[in-house]
Amino acid sequence: MSDPLLEVRNLRTVFHTEREAIHAVDGVSFDIREGESVGLVGESGSGKSVTARSILGLVERPGSIENGEIVFRGEDLTEDNWERHRGDISIVFQNPGTSLNPVYTVGNQIKEALKIHEGLRGKEATERAIELLEAVGIPDAGIRVEEYPHQLSGGMQQRVVIAIALACDPDLLVCDEPTTALDVTTQAQILDLLEDLRREENLSLLFITHDMGVIEEATDRVNVIYAGEIVETAPTEQLFDEPAHPYTRALLESIPGQVDPDERLPTIEGEVPTPTEPATDCRFADRCPAAGPACRNTHPDTMDVGDGDTEHTAACLLHDGRYHLEEDPVEQ
Numbered sequence: 001m002s003d004p005l006l007e008v009r010n011l012r013t014v015f016h017t018e019r020e021a022i023h024a025v026d027g028v029s030f031d032i033r034e035g036e037s038v039g040l041v042g043e044s045g046s047g048k049s050v051t052a053r054s055i056l057g058l059v060e061r062p063g064s065i066e067n068g069e070i071v072f073r074g075e076d077l078t079e080d081n082w083e084r085h086r087g088d089i090s091i092v093f094q095n096p097g098t099s100l101n102p103v104y105t106v107g108n109q110i111k112e113a114l115k116i117h118e119g120l121r122g123k124e125a126t127e128r129a130i131e132l133l134e135a136v137g138i139p140d141a142g143i144r145v146e147e148y149p150h151q152l153s154g155g156m157q158q159r160v161v162i163a164i165a166l167a168c169d170p171d172l173l174v175c176d177e178p179t180t181a182l183d184v185t186t187q188a189q190i191l192d193l194l195e196d197l198r199r200e201e202n203l204s205l206l207f208i209t210h211d212m213g214v215i216e217e218a219t220d221r222v223n224v225i226y227a228g229e230i231v232e233t234a235p236t237e238q239l240f241d242e243p244a245h246p247y248t249r250a251l252l253e254s255i256p257g258q259v260d261p262d263e264r265l266p267t268i269e270g271e272v273p274t275p276t277e278p279a280t281d282c283r284f285a286d287r288c289p290a291a292g293p294a295c296r297n298t299h300p301d302t303m304d305v306g307d308g309d310t311e312h313t314a315a316c317l318l319h320d321g322r323y324h325l326e327e328d329p330v331e332q
């Protein structure tokens with residue numbers, strides 16, 4: 001196994017609003033190796049996008065990174081090294097409609113990125129822009145390069161966004177819900193494209209989604225995030241075969257039906273709490289079918305739950321020998 005390309009260690013990103021401090025990312029650790037696709041999955045509001053923004057140095061006031069390290073190729077980015085690694089990490093957002101500027105041709109938007117990151121201009125830049133459009137599977141790239149975003153379908157727009165993200169020749173592509181705004185067929189095509197790029201360019205991917213179906217399709221390893229904390233980490237197959245955290249099990253039960261994409265099994269009742277205080281309990285306890293009294297006054301440690309060969313961890317008292325939840329269940 002190669003060294004990690006990116007290591008996130010005990011990351012804490014806090015938003016200081018007038019009323020409270022929102023601990024959006026509360027001690028998150030995970031890593032990504034070269035050429036690996038790593039998932040970050042959790043419900044809305046769990047801290048996925050703030051994690052992504054933290055990695056890219058894009059957290060804005062009233063938010064700030066208050067603790068932790070983001071080590072890229074051995075260098076801690078939080079020590080103000082983002083500028084030096086600008087272009088090594090790129091991001092693709094959910095909605096291509098808002099990522100693209102409607103008044104510029106797609107070619108000009110790619111060329112702007114090429115100018116900033118690679119110093120390319122003129123004919124050279126146009127040629128590279130066409131190459132990038134070809135690389136993301138846009139047919140008739142020589143013609144498309146002159147077109148405006150509204151002349152393209154949503155799927156083609158997202159390909160353009162990916163082309164722009166690739167213009168700086170990144171090592172890591174952070175994809176924040178890259179297919180959520182697309183229909184199922186187009187979604188599958190974009191996932192295929194990202195997989196091809198990973199194989200061909202040895203690109204590492206951080207795949208952010210709330211959709212376990214996408215995780216299964218697109219990742220090698222996965223981190224499950226809940227209320228700002230990673231509650232389970234495992235190789236993707238193992239997470240699906242042997243989910244260790246009750247929250248992961250609940251997420252797996254809410255995978256959309258394969259037949260009718262509109263038909264969803266009941267999602268988990270209740271909402272992700274917004275963490276405003278340091279955790280003194282399990283933040284999932286209120287929604288957890290397995291919770292016992294100890295879950296409400298003990299913050300679970302991250303425990304090794306794997307078979308020794310694989311890295312599989314979960315933060316749940318069910319896996320902590322010091323507690324016996326089943327003997328003392330909470331009346332629900």
Ligand SMILES: Nc1ncnc2c1ncn2[C@@H]1O[C@H](COP(=O)(O)OP(=O)(O)OP(=O)(O)O)[C@@H](O)[C@H]1O
Pocket residue numbers: 015017022024042043044045046047048049050051061062063210274275
């Ligand atoms: N600018 C901000 N000011 C205050 N709170 C914020 C800000 N941005 C995010 N948060 C809070 O941080 C928490 C995590 O938000 P985040 O956007 O990371 O969730 P997410 O997992 O990406 O959800 P979604 O799936 O809806 O995109 C939420 O409680 C959110 O309200």
Ligand code: NI
Pocket residue numbers: 048049050176
């Ligand atoms: Ni988000």
